[in-house]
Each structure stands twice: as structure tokens, then as C-alpha cells.
Amino acid sequence: MIEGAGPVAAFWGLSALTLLAAGGVVVSRNLFHAVLFLIVVFLGIAGFFLLLSADFLAMAQVIIYVGAIAVLILFAIVLTPRASRDNAETRMAPVALVAGVAVAGLLIPAILDAEWRTLSSAPALPVSDLGRELLGVWVLPFQLASVLLTAALVGAVVLVRSPREEREEIDEEERR
Amino acid sequence: MSVTLEHFLTVSTLLFAIGLFVALSKRNAVAVLMGVELMLNASNLALVAFARLAETSLAITGHVFVVFVITVAAAEVAVALALAVAVYRNRETVDVDKVTSLRA
Numbered sequence: 662m663i664e665g666a667g668p669v670a671a672f673w674g675l676s677a678l679t680l681l682a683a684g685g686v687v688v689s690r691n692l693f694h695a696v697l698f699l700i701v702v703f704l705g706i707a708g709f710f711l712l713l714s715a716d717f718l719a720m721a722q723v724i725i726y727v728g729a730i731a732v733l734i735l736f737a738i739v740l741t742p743r744a745s746r747d748n749a750e751t752r753m754a755p756v757a758l759v760a761g762v763a764v765a766g767l768l769i770p771a772i773l774d775a776e777w778r779t780l781s782s783a784p785a786l787p788v789s790d791l792g793r794e795l796l797g798v799w800v801l802p803f804q805l806a807s808v809l810l811t812a813a814l815v816g817a818v819v820l821v822r823s824p825r826e827e828r829e830e831i832d833e834e835e836r837r
Numbered sequence: 838m839s840v841t842l843e844h845f846l847t848v849s850t851l852l853f854a855i856g857l858f859v860a861l862s863k864r865n866a867v868a869v870l871m872g873v874e875l876m877l878n879a880s881n882l883a884l885v886a887f888a889r890l891a892e893t894s895l896a897i898t899g900h901v902f903v904v905f906v907i908t909v910a911a912a913e914v915a916v917a918l919a920l921a922v923a924v925y926r927n928r929e930t931v932d933v934d935k936v937t938s939l940r941a
Contacts, residue, residue, distance in 0.1 A: 664838070668840065686855070686859055706878045706882055721907060726907070740925070744929070760858070764857055779841065794900075802905060810912050816916050820923045
């Protein structure tokens, strides 16, 4: 439980900001505007992390999501210049709407109905603990994550290489 | 006035539902990816809320899990956007309705 006028006001403000921005991703008719709304959602989530005293995760959220992923998405949009940018829905949009409403309509009553065992006083979760866990219990998944990142990096480079570059490389190898 | 775990989980669920709608309904492959990112963020919010507010001896594990989710999301978005660019190079479109060459 989080008490105090400041945190409670911050919660409601962040909720309104995040959900309205997420709505903006849905309704904006320009793909660039949708990405800008998505950035606002990412920042709102970072604010939630701060409110939940996960300061390291808040910073990681800003750096990775706003700094890297949003920029990557913008790159993908400008690299596909002749694709339509109207952010339109497919014919299946009503089905998708039913799916979304069903998820929310099933989960929210379940959440409100459940008996959560919550703490009255919050535990301190310092970053040093997170680092110790990552390099202790979770060291194998941590290493696997670095392998995954390397593989994703190489895969992305291979996928976006232009056919011309590939031909040049093959020619060079044949000459050798 | 106070904010409880249920409040955070409700916001997370709403965000997830919006992300699901975006991922299922948008025509542009990049927009579909934005929906996936929304869903991942919603799950991260739920994980951090559980770590802070639920009664558990493994609270920091929630934070560890969020770190892994962010890592995998970064890897996934890089590969998916590379795929979108590769599809665009061959077909001049990233409309998921028009990329149907595997349809029987």
C-alpha cells in the first residue's frame, strides 16, 4: 500500500498520462505521431517505476525504451518510405477490439476479487541487491541474454544488408 | 487515500488490453510491433508492482525478471524491424495484409 497525498496524486496523474497516451497510439492517424505517443507511454511507465521505488529500472526504461527502441522504430518508419503511414486498422479490427475488451473485462474483475497478500511496509530493494542476484542466482540467464543480444545484432545486420552489398562480397571472395 | 496493488494491476491490464488491440488490428507491421512493446511494458509494470507491494521473500526476483524482459524486448525489436525493412525491400510494402505469399 502506498500512502500520502503526493504519491497518490502521482499515481493518478501517471495513470491518466499513460493510458491517454496509449489511446493516442491507437487513434492517431499518423504513424510518427503514434511513435511520439508511445514515447510518452514509456516515460509514464518509468514514472511508475520511480513511484514503486525501482529507480534503476526507471533509468533503464528511459535509456533503453525511449533512447533505443523508440529511435529504432522511427528508423524503421523512415526506412520504409513508400509504405502507407496512415496507421490504419485491418478488416479484423472489430475482432481485435473484442479480444482487447475481453482481456480487460476478464482480468480486472479477477484482480479486484482476489485476496492479495500485500505488505503494509515496503521492503527496500537496493540496486546492489539486483546486481548480486543477476551475477549470483541468475548468472546463467544473464550470460544467455548476452548471447541472445549478439545473435540478434548479427541477425539484424544480415537481414538488412542490401542485395548489392551481398553480391559485392561474393565477388570479392571469388577473386581471392 | 492510498494506492494498493490492485490499482497498479488494473492500470497494467488496461495497458495490456490496448497493446493487444494495437498488435492485432494495425495494418502496418511497425505499428503491430508498437502494440507488442505496449504489452511488454504492461507486464513489466505488473512485475515491479508485485515486487514492491506483494508479500514475498523473492521481491528482488521481480526486478531481475524486468531486466531480462527489457533485454529480450530490445533484441526482439531489432530483429523485427530488420525483418520489416527486408520485407519492404522485396515488396515495397509493410502492410501485414498484403504479405500473403505463404497463403495457400
